[in-house]
Amino acid sequence: MTTFVVVRGAIPAELSNGKIYVNSSGNRAHHLCACGCGSRVLTPLNRHEWHLTGSDLNPSLTPSVGNWNLKCQSHYWIRKGMIVWAPRWSAAEIAAGRTREQKPYIEDAWMDKAKSWLSRIAEVIFRIRK
């Protein structure tokens, strides 16, 4: 059974099975699909996408990895270095999952707008007081 460990530094062109390669800035991770199909899986590491927890010898990648764009359609978690297979998703579930993934970005754009309005209002109030 394949287990995963973290390898940090420049992500190589050729990946090996069982390794999660994390770039030097720590915002990108690549690994070979856990099913063994040899496809490279990209998981951006940030608060909206994936996060890597645990030690480099027992890493956990959250949330699950769903390779809907690959032929294998594999869906799994990496928990404490182990692969935990997840049920396959139907087309409808995949679509719903994609909508959920986009939501934080939309909310962030709204927050940014709200913040800029607030700072403009504060600026106006400040000028009036002067």
Ligand SMILES: [Zn+2]
């Ligand atoms: Zn695969």
